[in-house]
Amino acid sequence: MHPAPSIIAFSTFSGLGLGLLFWLGVDTSAPTGWVAFVFFAIAYVLAAGGLISSTFHLGRRERALKAFTQWQTSWLSREAWCAVAALVTMGIYGFFLVFFDRQIMLLGHLGAFFCLLTVYTTSMIYGQLKTVPRWNTGLTPALFLALSVAGGALLSGRVTIGLILLVIAGAIQGIWWKRGDRRFAQSGTTMATATGLGDIGEVRAFESPHTGTNYLLKEMVYTVGRRHARKLRLIALALMLVLPVFLLILPNPHVFGVLALFSHVAGVLVSRWLFFAEAEHVVGLYYGMR
Amino acid sequence: MTQLPDKTDRKMGLVIDLDTCVGCHACVVSCKGWNTENYGAPLSDQNPYGADPSGTFLNRIHSYEVQPETGPAQLIHFPKSCLHCEDAPCVTVCPTGASYKRTEDGIVLVNETDCIGCGLCAWACPYGARELDQAEGVMKKCTLCVDRIYNENLPEEDRVPACVRTCPSNARHFGDLGDPDSDVSQMVAERGGMDLMPEQGTKPVNKYLPPRPKDRLNNEIDILAPLLEPVAEEPKGFLGWLDKALEKI
Numbered sequence: 145m146h147p148a149p150s151i152i153a154f155s156t157f158s159g160l161g162l163g164l165l166f167w168l169g170v171d172t173s174a175p176t177g178w179v180a181f182v183f184f185a186i187a188y189v190l191a192a193g194g195l196i197s198s199t200f201h202l203g204r205r206e207r208a209l210k211a212f213t214q215w216q217t218s219w220l221s222r223e224a225w226c227a228v229a230a231l232v233t234m235g236i237y238g239f240f241l242v243f244f245d246r247q248i249m250l251l252g253h254l255g256a257f258f259c260l261l262t263v264y265t266t267s268m269i270y271g272q273l274k275t276v277p278r279w280n281t282g283l284t285p286a287l288f289l290a291l292s293v294a295g296g297a298l299l300s301g302r303v304t305i306g307l308i309l310l311v312i313a314g315a316i317q318g319i320w321w322k323r324g325d326r327r328f329a330q331s332g333t334t335m336a337t338a339t340g341l342g343d344i345g346e347v348r349a350f351e352s353p354h355t356g357t358n359y360l361l362k363e364m365v366y367t368v369g370r371r372h373a374r375k376l377r378l379i380a381l382a383l384m385l386v387l388p389v390f391l392l393i394l395p396n397p398h399v400f401g402v403l404a405l406f407s408h409v410a411g412v413l414v415s416r417w418l419f420f421a422e423a424e425h426v427v428g429l430y431y432g433m434r
Numbered sequence: 435m436t437q438l439p440d441k442t443d444r445k446m447g448l449v450i451d452l453d454t455c456v457g458c459h460a461c462v463v464s465c466k467g468w469n470t471e472n473y474g475a476p477l478s479d480q481n482p483y484g485a486d487p488s489g490t491f492l493n494r495i496h497s498y499e500v501q502p503e504t505g506p507a508q509l510i511h512f513p514k515s516c517l518h519c520e521d522a523p524c525v526t527v528c529p530t531g532a533s534y535k536r537t538e539d540g541i542v543l544v545n546e547t548d549c550i551g552c553g554l555c556a557w558a559c560p561y562g563a564r565e566l567d568q569a570e571g572v573m574k575k576c577t578l579c580v581d582r583i584y585n586e587n588l589p590e591e592d593r594v595p596a597c598v599r600t601c602p603s604n605a606r607h608f609g610d611l612g613d614p615d616s617d618v619s620q621m622v623a624e625r626g627g628m629d630l631m632p633e634q635g636t637k638p639v640n641k642y643l644p645p646r647p648k649d650r651l652n653n654e655i656d657i658l659a660p661l662l663e664p665v666a667e668e669p670k671g672f673l674g675w676l677d678k679a680l681e682k683i
Contacts, residue, residue: 145557203551203571210530210548214436220529220554274523274634275560332633333560335498340628340642341452341510345502350509353462353494356487359565363553426631427562430496430514 145276146366147420154198155266156416158227159288160409161190162259163296165234169256171300176245184238186299188231195227219272223265230258263292270419277331278324278423283316290316291384291412298388298405307392310408314385317415321377328424328434338429349432364425365433373422376414384411436528438521442540445612446578447518447639448598449621453646455605457497457511461597465493465515465576468596473581474546478569490567492516492576493597510645513606515597516563516576517630517638518542524555524564524575532573540612540639541580546572560634583608611639 164187168174175183199208212228214221233255240246267288270279294309335349336342388404388411424434469492470477479489493515501507518535522542525533532548533555535541544555544564549572556564556573564575579595582588592599598608609618618641621627627641669677 201553203553203566203573204549207530207548207550210532210550211552212529214529214531217436217526218529218554220527220552224529269554272527273557275558333631337631337633338560339496339498339510339512340630340644341498341500344500344508344645346500348499348501349496350499351457351497353496353514354488354491358488359490359568360556360562363556363566364562425557426560426634430562 145420145423145425146363147417148201150197150200152413152416152420154194155288156194156409156412157190157197158194158266159263159292160295160299160412161187161192161194162230162263163292163294164299165191165230165296166256166259166293167296167300167302169234169237169252169254169259171252172249174241174247174252176241176247178242180238180241183300184234184242187234191227192231219265219268223262223269226258226262226265230255230262233258260289260292263288274331275426276423277327277333277426279419280331281320281323281327283320283323287313287316287320291415295405295408295412298401298408301398301401303392303401307389310385310389310392314381317381317384324422331426333426333429335429335432338426349430352431360427361431361433365428365431366421367433368421370422373418376418380411380414380418382411383407384415387411436525436531436533438525438535439537442520442535442537442612444539444610445518445520445639446539446541446583446609447611447618447641448515448578448595449607449609449611449618449627449641449643450513451605451607451625451643452510452512453605453643454603455495455511455513456603457495458602459495460600460602461513461606462491462493462495464596464600466491468579468582469574469577473577474544474574475567475570475572477574478567480568488568490565490574492563492565492574494562505648505650508645508648513597514561514563515640516542516578517561517636517640518576518578520637520639521635523558523560523634523636527554527558529554541578542575543577543580544573544575546570549573560631560636561638578608611641 168183199205202208211221211224215225233251237248237251237255240248264285267285271284274280290313294313297306297309335347339347341347387407391400391404394400428434466477477490481487496512498510498512499507500510518540522535525535530548530550532545534543551566551571553566556566564573567574583593585593594608598606607618609616611619613619622641625643627643629638
């Protein structure tokens with residue numbers, strides 16, 4: 145799948161911002177006043193900024209509001225609702241924390257729940273697609289949620305829980321990659337089933353329908369950079385897991401914590417690029433490609 | 435509405451005969467010609483006369499080489515357009531309700547004034563039947579020529595999809611696949627019409643008729659064979675001498 149920068153930025157940063165909001169929501173001694181203001185400002189820039197950047201890949205951005213209508217069937221529509229619910233609930237919760245030094249715990253918990261639900265709905269946009277076997281697994285929501293709460297923990301300065309969550313997220317990422325490599329074969333979709341010609345013999349694409357490229361090939365048969373996938377996986381894992389863990393167990397986590405955070409985010413960006421670039425859509429089979 | 439109807443009154447669709455398709459691409463041209471100037475936004479081309487041309491098409495013809503275990507390979511031309519699936523995954527993923535499946539005839543359509551061009555329906559379609567028009571920013575797909583098949587301004591023989599009307603080898607047929615007595619349903623039953631990617635669970639309405647088995651000699655030797663002059667395997671005379679001489683060198 146084509147790794148659109150707007151989608152990579154959206155899912156990474158909104159996940160991070162929503163993760164931070166989650167921790168602010170469940171924190172029984174949440175910051176108040178200016179400290180709270182800074183935390184909430186960072187979270188909103190990341191979450192809302194990410195969500196806005198997701199509209200950049202739309203062909204008709206001016207109609208984006210119509211995406212709220214089909215929540216009964218569409219995960220994309222559900223995501224829009226959950227994002228608004230999370231941002232509004234946490235906004236009111238944050239408003240009372242910043243200006244009235246008052247923590248409305250119920251509102252915080254509700255907002256935290258919506259934050260996780262938003263990340264879940266985002267992951268299901270990809271996880272629901274049978275056409276992309278690598279994504280079509282229950283591990284995809286697990287991966288998105290783990291990365292979101294781990295990143296949020298780092299952002300909110302939680303060292304111990306952050307360390308644990310980093311390791312969990314890293315483990316899920318590893319399993320997701322390993323299993324993902326077998327998903328296409330497991331899906332049972334082959335050139336034989338795509339063309340229905342498998343009964344006759346081995347099917348080979350002889351001639352493409354067009355000499356140039358097209359939308360389908362650009363969008364769904366993105367093969368550039370896959371040959372470096374192994375190296376990039378190691379780089380992603382080193383940046384998002386190994387280096388942050390090393391930095392966090394050093395003394396003085398406040399100084400190294402920031403470095404750990406930046407390293408983690410860079411690692412998640414690489415991992416998210418691979419999430420798209422490595423994903424193979426079954427339509428590629430019609431072109432004899434993966 | 436992106437909820438799929440429980441059932442549709444009719445299941446209008448195409449039956450594509452892989453045995454007779456000659457891969458001439460006439461249906462591609464007539465499809466583009468009709469649909470670029472009728473229902474919805476035109477089908478744009480990008481850089482059509484330049485070095486890297488591309489464009490929106492609702493119907494494309496692939497060609498496959500199939501190698502049986504024995505005997506020569508077969509070349510099979512393979513037209514592909516929207517299969518108007520009963521369980522169309524492209525419809526349910528649509529966040530705006532632009533994509534819908536009609537209850538009366540089962541045609542899957544895009545309401546272009548509601549489409550935000552997010553591309554998710556194209557991701558959800560296993561067949562590559564949807565293409566985002568790069569000029570208009572909305573999703574384009576086969577409409578089964580909805581503006582022809584019910585169009586009383588056209589002569590009756592033209593009230594079929596443009597691709598069906600134009601096919602010179604009668605490889606494309608149009609009809610109600612929900613009615614077991616219709617011509618297309620009969621044809622599917624007779625020829626063993628098949629679904630593409632059945633494991634994807636989309637329940638496509640369009641069916642493909644597999645190529646008929648090739649004629650085989652089955653090692654049967656013609657009864658006249660003994661009377662035929664056997665082919666000389668060993669050259670004689672000058673050629674025989676030349677053959678031996680060249681062999682020795």
